[in-house]
Amino acid sequence: MRSQQDSAAGLRHLITLEGLTRDSLSSLLDTAERYRRLPGQPAYEGRELAGVTVANLFFEPSTRTRASFDLASRRLGAHVLNLDLHSSSRAKGESMLDTIYTLEAMNTDVFVIRDSEAGMPEFLIDHVAPHVSVISAGEAHVSHPTQGLLDVLTIRTHKRRFSGLKVAIVGDIKHSRVARSTATALATLGTTDLRLVAPEALLPDEAEFKGAQRFTRIEEGIAGADVIVMLRIQKERMAQAASLDDAAYFREFGLTPQRLKLATGSVLVMHPGPMNRGVEIASEVADGPRSVIREQVNNGVAVRMAVLAAIAATLTRHRRPL
Ligand code: NCD
Numbered sequence: 048m049r050s051q052q053d054s055a056a057g058l059r060h061l062i063t064l065e066g067l068t069r070d071s072l073s074s075l076l077d078t079a080e081r082y083r084r085l086p087g088q089p090a091y092e093g094r095e096l097a098g099v100t101v102a103n104l105f106f107e108p109s110t111r112t113r114a115s116f117d118l119a120s121r122r123l124g125a126h127v128l129n130l131d132l133h134s135s136s137r138a139k140g141e142s143m144l145d146t147i148y149t150l151e152a153m154n155t156d157v158f159v160i161r162d163s164e165a166g167m168p169e170f171l172i173d174h175v176a177p178h179v180s181v182i183s184a185g186e187a188h189v190s191h192p193t194q195g196l197l198d199v200l201t202i203r204t205h206k207r208r209f210s211g212l213k214v215a216i217v218g219d220i221k222h223s224r225v226a227r228s229t230a231t232a233l234a235t236l237g238t239t240d241l242r243l244v245a246p247e248a249l250l251p252d253e254a255e256f257k258g259a260q261r262f263t264r265i266e267e268g269i270a271g272a273d274v275i276v277m278l279r280i281q282k283e284r285m286a287q288a289a290s291l292d293d294a295a296y297f298r299e300f301g302l303t304p305q306r307l308k309l310a311t312g313s314v315l316v317m318h319p320g321p322m323n324r325g326v327e328i329a330s331e332v333a334d335g336p337r338s339v340i341r342e343q344v345n346n347g348v349a350v351r352m353a354v355l356a357a358i359a360a361t362l363t364r365h366r367r368p369l
Contacts, residue, residue, distance in 0.1 A: 191225050
């Protein structure tokens with residue numbers, strides 16, 4: 048794979064958080080903090096992406112990630128293409144690469160891509176023109192780098208540190224690209240106490256999430272936690288999803304107000320969305336005082352602005368002269 052960074056350590060692509068240093072992550076989070084505006088404040092408006100064209104290619108459903116890349120791009124002055132890919136060329140049999148080449152010919156500079164096929168972002172990095180960047184907005188169960196960044200920004204804002212934190216990820220970890228990217232970011236930033244909590248069948252392979260403790264009882268997994276990340280059951284990635292009973296799952300693994308008392312008093316409750324209330328999380332918890340779920344969404348726009356700005360700064364060095 049071509050590197051995500053150029054020889055001057057500028058960000059060229061972002062498809063995984065693996066391999067990025069603590070300093071690179073921290074600098075993206077610092078930039079995101081400068082772009083962040085609270086709901087009710089006027090949004091940041093800049094020209095960092097003036098003259099840049101960003102194409103959002105989403106081959107899987109998405110609400111918040113797609114909206115947030117769209118807003119992030121526009122707020123920095125980019126032209127944005129949102130393609131309806133269910134009704135476009137791929138449905139007619141055109142290969143992903145031909146779609147990319149077509150859009151490259153229209154001077155698209157940045158591709159934001161979500162796809163259910165593992166390896167697609169890496170494949171694109173190897174085939175796009177030298178002045179074109181690829182950002183993953185979710186790759187199969189493998190990686191979701193901007194979600195990992197927004198999760199650690201949310202944690203940093205409240206906790207001001209990563210070492211010594213107890214973080215529990217609860218739910219369908221096996222199929223979760225969010226869990227993988229968030230765990231990578233946490234490990235790079237210094238969190239060593241990671242707990243994975245799921246029914247046996249939804250825990251990842253032993254070789255993954257090195258150093259994490261595994262629990263099949265939520266009460267044990269979230270005891271004393273500083274941060275709890277709740278995940279949806281990704282039935283679309285399972286062969287026998289129909290046999291899963293939502294009510295039984297909630298009884299065994301749902302985050303209820305009673306269970307939340309087992310964590311620290313200052314625990315942060317997180318969820319990447321979409322949430323299934325009454326399945327993995329009780330509404331009282333999702334909307335309760337410990338929830339930072341909407342802050343995650345707010346941070347998502349800021350983090351995507353930071354990533355796009357970093358990539359645009361690198362891109363100008365690789366463009367063809369007029
Ligand atoms: C997640 C995703 O698509 O990976 N959602 C998101 O990007 N906010 C998680 C999920 O779909 O459960």
